[in-house]
Amino acid sequence: MMTAPSLAVDSLRKTFPVDHGEIIAVDSISFSVRPGETLAVVGESGSGKSTLARCIVRMTDPDTGRIVVAGNDIGPAAPRRSAREAYADIQMVFQDPHASLNPRMKIGAILDEPLRLHTRLNAAERRERVADLLRLVELPESIAHRLPRALSGGQRQRIGIARAIAVEPKVIILDEPTASLDVSTRRQILDLLSDLQNRTGMAYLLISHDLEAVQYMADRVMVMYLGRVVEEGPADAVLKDPRHPYTKALRDASPVAALTQPVREVRLTGETPKLIGDRKGCVLAGRCPMSQASCTEATPMLLTVASGHRAACHVINP
Structure with missing residues (x-):
């Protein structure tokens, strides 16, 4: 029997009012994440990834939809x-570990909160x-008496992780x-997160544009892309054999792909549109070289x- 999802999101929608209409930042998105599983959400800046995350933890109020965490809505x-x-x-673990920690509070107080x-x-x-948490993220207990400004970027991110796991979330x-960290520290943080997940069985929702980390x-x-899910599936399938033109363009533009994929399969043209109001048709149509009527x-x-692999494209699913 399959275990119940740690996180289930159903038809989540978020809009922002602007002159002459509204911008749909999250467009009726549904997904689930099971214990011990990592679901990565990828896309360009402005695709709606961070808005989705903020809606799920209710830092931003969604318009409609259900968010069920460990069985609780x-x-x-x-x-x-x-x-x-x-x-x-x-x-939640935030992108900027410096901005997410109160500069006036000592680390021990931050973890105690x-x-x-x-x-x-x-x-x-x-x-x-608190002492256990510092050991879990491989930091000395003496750090509890320091202020965030006395720590390196990698140490601050470890404190952000320790704070997130303090109450044993699901x-x-x-x-x-890892976006604000140097290359060597990034791998250390990813290894730490993987180790903690293996120990605890927590589910991760990873918001990232770094396909190597994904x-x-x-x-x-x-x-x-522009608030909609255009492709989803097992990580190997989506990253190594993407089906949607947008996913192919993302893959081809990544530094990892540049070493193994010298010829780009898809080149998107133009700028990401600012969609207001009517969202008829595919949101990528204006940039996609495969676009048809x-x-x-x-x-x-x-x-x-x-x-287990789905894509939203009229060309590959006529």
């Missing part, structure tokens, strides 16, 4: 009390848990967790192209 229609009780089960909010541990038990959202971490990949007339559906 924290979506916009859920009672506030039940949503608050479920927040301990979902935590979620324990005070979400557990019934007494002061002595919390101090012991789900962690990783929003570009290839290293992810079990499955979901590709977003049907691409501007009807919205393509996610259809199966291989086992």
